[in-house]
Amino acid sequence: MIQHGPTVDANLAKEHGLASDEYKTLCDGLGRAPSYTELGVVSVMWSEHCSYKSSRVHLKTLPSDGPQVIEGPGENAGVVDIGDGQAVVFKMESHNHPSFLEPYQGAATGVGGICRDVFTMGARPIALADCLRFGNTGHERTSYLLHGVVAGVGDYGNCFGVPNVTGDVVFDDSYNGNILVNAFCLGLAKSDRIFRGYASGVGNPILYVGAKTGRDGIHGATMASAEFAEGSEEKRPAVQVGDPFMEKLLLEACLELMESDALVGIQDMGAAGLTSCSVEMAARAGSGVELHLESVPMREEGMTPYELMLSESQERMLMVVTKGKEQEALDTFSKWDLDAAVVGHVTDSGKVIVKMHGEVYADLPASLLAEGLKYDRPQERPSYLDEVISLDLDTIAEPDDIGETLLDMLAAPNLCDKSWVFQQYDHMVRHGTVVRPGQASSGVVRVVEPESGRKKGVAIAAGCNARHVYLDPYEGSRLAVASAYADLVAVGAKPLATTDCLNFGNPEKPGTMWQFAESVRGLGDACRLLNTPIVSGNVSLYNETDGVAIKPTPMIGMVGLIDDIDEVVTASFKEEGHHIAVLGALGGTLSGSEFLKHCHGQERGVPIPFEMERHSKVFAAMLEMTKARVLASAEDISDGGLLCCIAECCLGAQNLGAQLSLPAVEGRLDELCFGEGPARFVVSYSKENAAAVARAAAGCGASLLEVGVVGGRELRLNIGGELSMKLPLAAMAGAFGGAFEAFS
Amino acid sequence: MARHFGVIRFPGSNCDDDALHIVNTVLADRGATGEILWHKEHSVGQVDGLIVPGGFSYGDYLRAGAIAAHAPIMESVKAFAKAGGPIIGICNGFQILCEAGLLEGALTRNESLRFICKDIYCRIEGRPTPFSKDIPAGRHIRMPIAHAEGCYRHPDVERLEGESQIIFRYCDADGNVTSDANPNGSINNIAGICNASGNVVGLMPHPERACEDVLGKGGSAGLGLFESALDSLANSGAAR
Amino acid sequence: MKAKVYVTLKSGVLDPQGQAVGRTLGKLGYEGVKGVRIGKYVEIELEGHDPKHAEEEVTKMCNELIANTVMENFRVEID
């Protein structure tokens, strides 16, 4: 074995992020000290980012099975059957740390990475979504990060040519030093043509395709697993630059090659590049691989095996092709002007052997690397919870003027119109976007069934209310699932399966670990109850700067199916005279609400929990109504409560007012107007359909209360027969539509 | 009568399938057909019309459309234009036709410096072209835009105006040409133009995205451009 | 040999990017910034040793591809 580079010892291992006991485990496993190249390879494979060492014991409790599931966690993305021989392939992934250091490139390469995870499985990406978390709008870096991230997400997806159909943007102090950039991608495949990351077939050649390897991002994976400390901004690693054009060529070439029978296995080079790719492909297949690095296309001169194995240059794929078919593959790549080379072959040794010019630089058992480490880290319920769970409403003054308060709420950074963001994303390319961002809480893309021409729809909901998770990690995570479920049924989609991206602080702190464990328990329970198994996901830990962690943010991406896109409903009121009703509970709670935060600066109280028994009836009613095509509009009531929801329904394409009359309440007016709770919807329908709507609700055992009619140029609210509020549409539009531009 | 359209695919074209879908599926009952033409070909083959689709040919690197304008197939596209064949360049296609010299002027970075994707209105005017002559002059229609470099510039725009070569102009929902209705800063609110002989048309809005109302409820006014082309081909006699 | 190409917008052509940078500099407290124009700076690594020939070649490249002469001027320097 060639020993080039610095001498390997426990100290050097520590610099690579391996704790001393981890280094010992490595030496014991190998029966010797590792070479420098081996140390590099192992350190990335055993990093939190690649090995999930702190999270794995918890993740394995998540439900991942169901008749609809074709491929669960373990592959590059999850695969779910949508009938007619078609499948959707999807996953969500974080790119938080790189985006904080270089927002444009960090976000762009995040989108690039998740798209590769999807098309690597044989699916053509047909929809993107992005969930973004920034610090306070007044924080000095927020505007810079926001501009860079949004441009980066947009430019990459736009150029690559996939519509970005939904997502969310939230501002909160806890993200001041750690923004979140979570990107979701969904692709469409034939259910019997799914490709997997397997290096099988002894003697089969291994092909490298795509961008040349440079020195960029070396140690990116270990960086993503380390807490930021003051001063680390100075030690910025080389930034990875995204090349969406190259990725588009890769996509087309790979899909073309997948039409043939040349391909045995394929995987994108994501975090930890060639290393994780070759190790994972060998480990899954139970085979081995031998690489000869001198054949890797290089961007720079004099690159060492260490650098080649650890580079995170973007837009690269590794694939195994049937022996004798390599020319067919190379021809396809040259048609698309892509660099490709045979860089090794499959063995049955169970080892990853790295050679350069005939010399061995690494000789490692694939299983040792892939299984990695596993910790059940100590947990402890954090004490802040004792403080925040109680809310004394007597200390909260009721608003004098509901109208003024509504305007203030509509202009709140977390509630206002986000067109500034999504208009920078092409949300219509590929002639399939049925519901665009801003039209409903879910995005919907059309999927045509090739034989019959039947037009199905796939709906995507993505987001998370981290405040709820902060106040109660278990219940808050259940609520996040229920909320995604509500988003889907509101457009008429039957929820199928889930992906997640679990963003938390430092897992070595028992309090954070407890939040994580509780959250995973909540996600699992809710997904089990709702039959939306988790088929893929990602964990991002160490979102913490100078000891301050983000609010625990288990981002949820949920996918649903619509049998016929003509059934789809959107949020906006459509016609004068339509009836407006609330489906589900009328009132909510101010505990943990956006109202309490925005108007009173408080984040406390316990949110109303998700209750399967009660809330699933509401979901069922919602689906039955859309299926029966009796609704003109539907929108779930989430942050901002009933009144913000109705205001948004007014401010749609048709721009219609509404006359509301609510029963006199015993409780507080602000609770009625702005309170929050799960499984509540605002629906509208024609007079003719009123009976059918009521029947559907009653049939499912869900409550439905008519609260008004669509019409006029203002939003009027009577409570118990008295006029409580009257706002012109223009005033609401001004508050809602003008806010983002003002603080961005 | 069957009318066959070629849709040119450059590396980085994204709206090629969208355009093909319009001719092959949405307009199939009108006798339209289409095929993809690969940029490395030297001939456009037997087609009655050409669509240069949107997307990011060559990543839009250097300038949008600049590299695609030099693709092997472009010589044949130029010959097709010279012979009077109808050509429409949509978004990136418009940028490519400008860079290739088939249309005048240049498309530069949006004044807001941001990519912008939304529905706009534009008014149809100017001389009759194959892609607009069935739409009554002065009518305004709704179509999406999705571009970062759509700000039209021309050193002598008055000449184009004088020759009635402005075919599409951004306007508001009521048809008024106002600066508020101009999404990207284009001179004189120009959204699309034609060449001196009128057979080559380029525009930034995406008519192919406004052909089926089910897609975002944005309307289907864009269909008018393609129907117009089918009619004008039918009237111009035999297929090429 | 190395060629350096400076691509600048022709004088009448609006430069929104330059304007935006100028405005931001003002907001950041830089006084005395009267105008900003943003162009491209292209470095081309060339084989060969004849600067005259290189200059001719690069000028052709600029006319053909690197600059859009409808809007842009360019200047070539050979190192």
Next chain:
Amino acid sequence: MKAKVYVTLKSGVLDPQGQAVGRTLGKLGYEGVKGVRIGKYVEIELEGHDPKHAEEEVTKMCNELIANTVMENFRVEID
């Protein structure tokens, strides 16, 4: 006074744009193009007459706004 700023990508940082232009020049028949890197050329019109002070100011502007020092280098010239 006029400041000229040359912003270039740090070596090792990928330049997809330069690569695409380089490849295209090759296809257009220009032989001997070994590499293309694309940067920015910024002209700043300044008040005042003190070139030393101007250079300091513009250097600050570059660090703060004009160059992205994570990925780019810059050079300032005062005319």
